[in-house]
Amino acid sequence: MTVTAHSVPLRSSSPARPRVSHAPYRQEPYVRCRFEALAADGKAVAWTRTEVLVHWIDDDGQAHNRWVPAAAVVRIARDDSAWRDPYDDFDFYYPSLHASGAPAR
Numbered sequence: 195m196t197v198t199a200h201s202v203p204l205r206s207s208s209p210a211r212p213r214v215s216h217a218p219y220r221q222e223p224y225v226r227c228r229f230e231a232l233a234a235d236g237k238a239v240a241w242t243r244t245e246v247l248v249h250w251i252d253d254d255g256q257a258h259n260r261w262v263p264a265a266a267v268v269r270i271a272r273d274d275s276a277w278r279d280p281y282d283d284f285d286f287y288y289p290s291l292h293a294s295g296a297p298a299r
Contacts (some may be wrong), residue, residue, distance in 0.1 A: 212242035220283040222249075222273045229266035234258070236276040238267065250277050
């Protein structure tokens with residue numbers, strides 16, 4: 195039996211994709227999104243220079259993730275958000291509470 199090796203042609207490179215950034219897990223920034231029919235407070239779980247992946251849970255308990263234009267998203271404080279992630283890293287969002295010796299939530 196003879197085995198012959200053939201070179202595999204390289205796939206053509208795809209167009210450059212935008213660099214996607216992420217915040218540390220459970221420390222994602224809270225944002226307010228207003229775009230077309232969408233109006234939601236949530237978290238920015240990923241972003242590029244032009245888009246933001248917004249995550250939120252609606253009043254019916256349904257989780258949503260949607261890429262929206264960055265211009266339609268503004269960062270807000272956790273306390274200003276209509277929705278709050280119950281799994282947040284409280285020491286990250288409220289560092290002064292932890293430093294002052296107050297009990298963590």
